[in-house]
Amino acid sequence: MKNFESSTEYKPVIGFEIHVQLATKSKMFSPAANNPDEKVPNTNIDEIVTGQPGTLPVANKEAIRLSALVGLALNCEIDEWSKFDRKHYFYPDLPKGYQISQFDQPIAKEGFLEVNVNGKMKRFGVTRAHLEEDAGKNVHPEGLPYSLVDYNRAGCALLEIVTEPDLESGEDAKSFLTELRNIIRYLGASSCDMEKGTMRVEPNISVRKPGETTLPKYKVEVKNINSIKFAQAAIDYEIARQIEILKEDGMPKQVTMGWNEKTNSTVEQRSKEEANDYRYFPDPDLPPMHFSPEYLQNLKNHMPELPAQKRKRFKEEFNLPDADVENLISWKELAAYFECVVSEIDNWILEAGNHKGAEARLGLIKNAANWSLGEFSALLNQKLLNPDEAKVDPENFAEMLMLIAEGKISSSAAKQVFKVMFEKGGEPDNIVKDLGLEQTSDEGAILTAIEKVIGANEKAVLDFKAGQEKSFGFLVGQTMKELKGKGNPQVINELLRKKLQS
């Protein structure tokens, strides 16, 4: 990767066009199935999707509802009336020769999103969000003199979100896209899977010269970005590339670039020609959409908790570190699961009359977060599962945390127990018994082990006595190993130190 000199005098101007494939059962204008996972080409099609003569579109009400919901969550205005327009162009993946989209009356407009960028709250404007249908995919078999078209994706409901050019860095983009994705997932409006293409982001990037106040006369669009990490990298790369050109008094070309994730750089795809004339006009097959005040109020009343609210609540109620909160919030299902574990912890504290005070509770909650984000997440990712699909239920999850807290099992033993719970289900105390992992605090057994370890590791003992504290850790580890992981670490610590210092 080339290194460019960075500069603070140059001010990047970044806006996004984001396409989100809505999670509706059927397509935007036909009853054909919407299934982004379908592998067999031309399966999810019907006479409407393929644009047979005489067929007519019927708008998907759920797609309209989800769009309005996203609009509200992005603080947009939803006008009482909205309409569909036809956007005309020829391309094999566009069955009707026009895309049904929205031109001058989008469902949502003039909103904003507040985002925490490295501890600083920034507000990014949302210009509009409009509903349209997706196109199919052209396939070019290598070495063959023809192309194929797969219409599985054609006609799927797409929400296009356009932002104001308010972003200034890859960091801004990362925070904005993460928050936006969380919101849309929380609303259940889309899976927002960038790898599968249910969320597609296209930044427009340009850079103001020092002192320049108007928008630059060019912009560079970057396509082919399939993760938020790449969006950030592509933007940073482009900013540096453009500054380099501007510094030499050049003017970056108005082009569409593609992100190449192998070389970590952008590559020119095509020059932007003059704006196409799409000959927009209102689709006479579709009556305008009406958003009554009652309809919108009802949506607002049933709005699920959004990431910002959950973030605030997790901090206030659970006192978790910011990083934990962010990580939990980014995985909607995990956050929900975590909350179930917390409520099991609370139940247990109540039932056992075990009022150990707020601090003990918060300790357990912190452990719940650690385990959720650590071991649990790792196992889920390995198996590509969502928390609600896992065999370990929140009650057993919580119970395992109690066993650790009560010193009945060690952390390392808990990992073994958890693995069994994850793979087979079952209650942790049974698993502990089955595996013989009960933690021992039996001082006699621990002392025997310590003596054995000291005898076998003379050098470490000498090192410790010479002041090397890390040798102590090594000896604890060896003792634990001797006890097959079942020793109570606190007891080992105490006894070992006493023994060494005696």
Next chain:
Amino acid sequence: MQFEHLSITELRKKLDAKELSSVELTKYFLSRINELDKKVNSFVTVCENEALNSATKADEFINSPGENPFLCGIPYASKDLFCTKGVRTTASSKILDSYIPPHNATVEKKIKEHYGVLVGKTNLDEFAHGSSTETSAYGPSKNPWDLNRIPGGSSGGSTAALAAGLVPWATATETGGSIRQPASLCGVSGWKPTYGRVSRYGVIAMGSSLDCPGAVAHTVEDLAHLAEIMSGQDEKDSTTGVQPVPQYSKNLSSNISGLRIGVPKQYFVEGMEEDVKNRVMDAVKQLEKMGAKISEVDLPNTRFGSLVYAIICPSEVSSNLMRYDGIRYGHLSQQAKNLLEVYEKSRGEGFGSEAKRRILTGTYVLTAGYYDAYYKKAQKVRRLIMNEFSEVFKNVDALVCPSSPNVAVKIGGAKENPLFGYIADQLNIPSSLAGLPAISMPCGFGMPSDGEAPSMDGLPVGLQVIGPQWGEQTVFNIGYAYQQETDWHRKYPGV
């Protein structure tokens, strides 16, 4: 026995009484088609096997206990703009020459559910662009009253087939006069529904905000029955109305005493054939004699109708014809060497000149910068025309006027009298723009202005009745009452 002049209502009685079977009736009409359509050229496709299969099923239904639906076992033809599953549908265009739809139009589905028997698909102007069937890729249909003359259009194949006694009824469509004008020229009864009354689903689109699928038959009574079957909200067409469908046929009444009928003065203009004007005024007198209250009404915005139509219709046409690209179905040029040529050559070879003309006009009108000046403005004027009708319908229950300013002209003769086209637009376009229901029915005969009548009687003249939105019942009642008192609808040409 002869069946070709019987109405559906009459054939229904014969089938119910088992005087003959649907198979016999279907064979009767198929043999007439085989014998006579060489002369008339009203069919693009005849589906004999499908027809006999449907007729056999209809007979089974008739022979089982219970009441038979109105269309059960009755042969019919469909304008080749209605998609018929498994039966070639061309829109009379080369671009769809070998197209076999995987789907049925909602109207076809409804007729099928009533055990109607489709015998074939009728000719039309290519994609319904025209009023003579002369733009069809399969040659013009002939008017059964004089085979040298046009049947009118675009539903000319349907009206010619009906007038020639090749079917007892046929589907038709209107965008701006395409049912009323050919019904008038062929001397049959035709119904142009309220926009949104009949589903457009599966009917190949021309001007989507104007298209109205309808029907032609021998009598208005039949039309009332057909309207009952064809109408209704369709979940596949969002522009259909929620209004419940009245029992038009049961509600038919020949008592029009006290009904207020308006005669728009703008619809009787210079250039109209004298005989046409006289026959229509005779009909007005007849209606007055039957108790209707006649008054003259003023529709000054009529003159803007054809201008508005000339913008809106081609705009929608140019958009609706985008899908014929040779990629998924329809004509694919064998000469194309790259993608651009696939579009250029497939469309260039597939579309006729009238379709191309409308594509060019519509594309121009929708171009950025012109959209506001033309399309948007035209929509505003359209609204004014609708409002004007609403005002007039506060004072009258229906309007009557000629369906066409002239009787049938010779094939190729429309160009000789361009005024006809202009006046014809005055008569049919404003009500199309306003989405109003109308019928046309025979009201006598007139001499053509070229003076070369095939007989002393001349050629059919059509009376048009226009109602307010959703006012089908009033329109049918006036037609039914008129046909109880007159027998112009019972005159048939000898082919």
